[in-house]
Structures are given as C-alpha cells and as structure tokens.
Amino acid sequence: MGTSLKRLAGAGLLLAILTAAAPSVAPPPPAPRTLMVLGDSITCGMVSRAPSCGSRFRGFGTLQEQLLAQGTFGTVIVDAVFARNAANVPSVTRNGATTLTNYLAAGTQVDALIVALGSNDLQHSPRPSYYERNIRQILDLAAGRPVAWVTVHRSDQRWYPRRAATFNEVLVRLAAEYPNLTVVDWVPTLMANPGWLANDRLHLNPDGYRARIATYLEASNGLWGRIASADPSATTTTTVPAG
Numbered sequence: 001m002g003t004s005l006k007r008l009a010g011a012g013l014l015l016a017i018l019t020a021a022a023p024s025v026a027p028p029p030p031a032p033r034t035l036m037v038l039g040d041s042i043t044c045g046m047v048s049r050a051p052s053c054g055s056r057f058r059g060f061g062t063l064q065e066q067l068l069a070q071g072t073f074g075t076v077i078v079d080a081v082f083a084r085n086a087a088n089v090p091s092v093t094r095n096g097a098t099t100l101t102n103y104l105a106a107g108t109q110v111d112a113l114i115v116a117l118g119s120n121d122l123q124h125s126p127r128p129s130y131y132e133r134n135i136r137q138i139l140d141l142a143a144g145r146p147v148a149w150v151t152v153h154r155s156d157q158r159w160y161p162r163r164a165a166t167f168n169e170v171l172v173r174l175a176a177e178y179p180n181l182t183v184v185d186w187v188p189t190l191m192a193n194p195g196w197l198a199n200d201r202l203h204l205n206p207d208g209y210r211a212r213i214a215t216y217l218e219a220s221n222g223l224w225g226r227i228a229s230a231d232p233s234a235t236t237t238t239t240v241p242a243g
Contacts, residue, residue: 032074033227034109035067035220038096038138039116042202043080045209046216052079052093060206061213070217072224073112079103086117087134088124097137104141112145112223113138114184114216118152118171119202122163131170139178146226148219150184153191156201180226184219186212 037043044053046063053059067076079099087097096117103110121134139147151168154160168187175181189211190196196208204212 031109033072033111033224034075034077035073035112035114035223036100036103036110037063037067037076037078037080037114037116037216038100039078039080039114040084040120041080041082042119042204042212043078043116044082045204046213047078047080050078050080052081054082060209063213063216066213066217067220070220070224072220075109077103077108077110080116083120084117085120085124085134086115087137088121088130094120097134097141100138100141110145111227112220113142113147114150114219114223115147116150116216118149118167119154119164122152122154122160122167126159126163126166128166128170131167132174135170135174139174139181142180144180146180146182146223147178148182148184148223150215150219151187153187154202155197182219182222184215186215189215 041053043063044050045059046061047053047059048062048065050059050064064076064078067073081093081099084094084096084099087095089095092098092102096115100110100113115138117138118131118135121131124130135149149171151171152164154164164187168183168185171181171183175183190208193208193211196204196211198205198208
C-alpha cells in the first residue's frame with residue numbers, strides 16, 4: 001500500500017475511533033404541555049382556589065390539583081368566572097372567546113382545552129344559530145388544538161331545558177365539522193343523579209361538584225391521548241401544583 005493510502009487509512013481509522021468514543025448528545029426533553037380549563041360558575045365550584053373566581057371564593061373540589069396529579073399536562077390553567085358566556089357579551093372576563101383571545105395574544109402556551117361554557121348563553125336566545133356562532137368563535141380560536149366541550153344542563157326556568165338540549169345538539173353537529181372537538185356528555189350522568197343539583201336547579205352541591213371533577217379528569221385523559229398520538233415525543237410529567 002502506498003504512503004498516501006496508508007495515511008488515508010490511518011486517518012479514517014482515527015476518525016472512526018474518535019466518532020465511536022464521542023459521547024452522544026441527547027435531544028432536549030419536550031416542553032411540558034399546557035391544559036386550559038375555560039369555565040363559568042359551575043367550574044368555580046370545583047376548585048379550591050382560582051383568582052378568576054374571586055379572591056374570597058373557595059369551591060368544593062380540587063380540580064386543578066387532580067388534573068396535575070394525572071402526570072400528563074405539566075401546566076393546568078383554570079380560568080372560570082361567574083356568569084361567563086361562550087361569546088357575544090361585552091364584558092371581557094365574562095366572554096370566553098375574548099378571554100381565550102387575550103391568553104393567546106399574550107403568548108400563553110395552550111395545547112388543549114376543556115370548555116365548560118354555554119349555560120349562560122341560554123339566557124340570551126333560544127336560536128341554534130346564536131349558539132353555533134358563539135361555539136364557533138372558540139373552536140376557531142382553538143385552531144386545531146384538541147378541545148373537550150362539556151354539555152350543558154339548566155332547569156331553573158321552564159324554558160331552559162329545551163334551550164340546553166338545543167345547545168348540546170349544536171355541539172354534536174359541529175363535532176362532525178371540527179375533528180379536534182370532543183363532546184363530553186355530562187347530562188346523562190347528572191340526570192342519573194338528580195340529588196347532585198343545588199336548590200337553584202343550575203349549580204351543584206358539594207357531592208355534585210366532586211363528581212363532575214371525574215368528568216373533567218376523563219376529558220383530560222382523552223385530550224392527552226390525542227396529543228400523544230399526534231406527537232410521539234409527548235411524555236408524562238410528575239409536576240405538582242405550586243404552593
């Protein structure tokens with residue numbers, strides 16, 4: 001073998017040895033995913049604390065803590081306000097679509113949403129077109145992010161059950177158009193346990209609030225499954241609530 005060939009062979013062997021000896025650099029871990037819960041006073045009843053529900057308010061459950069304890073989403077934002085509508089009201093905090101817009105405009109990471117809105121929209125109109133417009137505003141803002149929307153029940157006035165059924169029918173219809181939408185049907189569970197309703201026939205008693213948390217936990221699992229199937233790098237986490 002000529003001198004030049006020997007040098008090339010030696011250099012190649014040295015390169016192979018150095019390459020084999022060099023430590024591999026692990027890719028950075030995936031960023032923790034964020035779940036947002038967007039709700040009204042019914043969601044307020046499920047939390048131990050939520051600034052958006054009022055500084056003096058304490059609910060009857062530990063929704064945020066239990067969602068974090070599942071070990072999937074690293075961050076859980078619970079934003080719930082009394083009398084919040086899905087959309088089409090002037091108040092910023094009582095407008096779910098405006099609230100979500102502001103979070104996204106501020107650069108808040110939102111990977112999936114549980115939406116528990118609609119009960120207050122029933123006050124403004126019985127029309128399916130009104131409900132559809134409000135629901136679409138949030139779904140369009142979600143822009144393909146997985147959304148679990150909880151069905152509504154209201155029976156504190158004689159006209160509300162029909163309106164609630166109409167709202168839920170619109171939700172189911174839109175799920176065929178928005179593949180990222182899952183309709184979480186809470187109503188049959190509540191109807192099988194009417195003792196969970198509070199005296200106002202709208203909110204829940206402590207047992208009802210704690211039971212409703214299980215519905216949100218199941219919805220969260222479903223949302224995480226969608227994220228994991230779309231992105232195999234998604235991993236679980238052991239993050240716990242701060243404080």
